[in-house]
Amino acid sequence: MGKNLIFYNKIGFVTLLKREIHRFMKVSVQTILAPLLSNILYLGIFGGMLQTREVGIEGISYLHFLVPGLTTMGAILSAFQNPAFSIIVQKFQNTIQDLNSYPISDIEKSLAFILGGTFRGLLVGTLTYLATAFFVGYTIEYPLFFFISLSVTSFIFASIGLISGLLLDSFEKLNFVLAIVITPLTYIGGVFFEITKLPGILSKIRYINPIYPLVNLTRYTYIGVYEGNLLLQLLAGSIFLIGLFLTAVYIFKKGYGIKID
Template sequence: MPDTISPAHGTRRFGRVNWMGLYTLAEREVLRFVNVWTQTLLAPLVTAGLFMLIFSIAIGPRRGDVMGVPFTTFIAPGILMMTVIQNAFANTSSSIVVAKVQGNIVDTLMPPLSGAEMVLGYLAGGIARGLIVAVVIALALGLILGIWPAHPLTALVFIVTGAAFLAGIGIVAAIFADKFDQMAAITNFVVTPLAFLSGTFYSVEALPTGLREITYFNPIFYLIDGARYGMIGVSDADPTLGLAIGLVSTVAINLVAWRMFRTGYRLKA
């Protein structure tokens, strides 16, 4: 969608932000998941709890310590971050693909919003959903397992970066997909494998050399690893390097999303 609109709607100047439109889009995206909180917030929390319970019972007693911490403590931040990024992705992707399938995406494209403003509006919903899930899981880990953030600010930065990265991927995937089957394929064959094969349940030091090198090319690995450092103070990679890779990846994917909105790629009839 171009950054200028017709004189009938007024002229947008370079650098000017439509704050009201941006706020309205962000508010809509937040209300979307808040209004169905049992599906969008409660269900992921139950799933995260089940992951913790199953892995703790099935593997924990035999696994021993990982990187000097109990196995349950080691996987807890990974499950937290995995839940965050999955929810951030689901929020943006479901919003756009449903609008495209139902034919009401035009309601978002017609208002005087630039491509950047639309990206930021959708990101706000994805990040908000990810943060709410993260806060609730973090509280549960602290109250039940006694796992409180070792570096709270670091954990917060990685959680927000991870949510923004996957929310951006959700935007790109939803714009590319024309129907629910295509969206499901992207989720099942791209997003889920990247999330599970990124050190969520194991240290990459336990992997064979080939797989370990492949993991280092997965940006989600650095996000999960950074969140683990923020939560329990241990990590496979340098958190500074991980944050740099996470930020670069987040900016890159959201630039792609901005370009798609700006040009109307697979959005305009």
């Protein structure tokens, strides 16, 4: 009965969380510096070429429009990769079954992997903001909510990363999801341009693209303006947060990708 409690073993939970954080910090050049440099290059290329481009939001420059999109994109990709690749590595090393013997609850195990990914996503997103601040300034309209938005976005995609890691069995399949599904949805999710300016059916994709409301919420906290219905986007973000976390815990509890039949 105790194993159903959220914190059945706090020491074990913290130990697993620290392991997940230490795992990506050991290779910080690859996990932190590389995505940070990529985002700075995006800012240099798109910002340099399109800095005079008019944005459909009065009083907002393109660079200011771009920064929250880049921070969100960095958080999304990093948060997804951390638990996903951690689980796949353990499958590759044939140590994934060891998770069954950890004296902590399934919620604690899931939460440790997800929070590890959340921390990495928030770290990359925050460092991206700090790096771009040299070009556009440090001003944030709602600083607290900006970091809350990045944290929620990171938590959501860390949950998706955990689900993907459990359900998939190879790096090739995981990279397919990352390259063919998540990355394109990010690009057309409002990172680089206003969704309403996309032609035809592409502008309608925002209604089924889960990344769009998250990018838009972060942009609102950064510059104080937004596209679409903010309340609906807040509702969508809340549903994603709760639904994906519960799904990840359920899959973990069922032992998909962990237990041997």
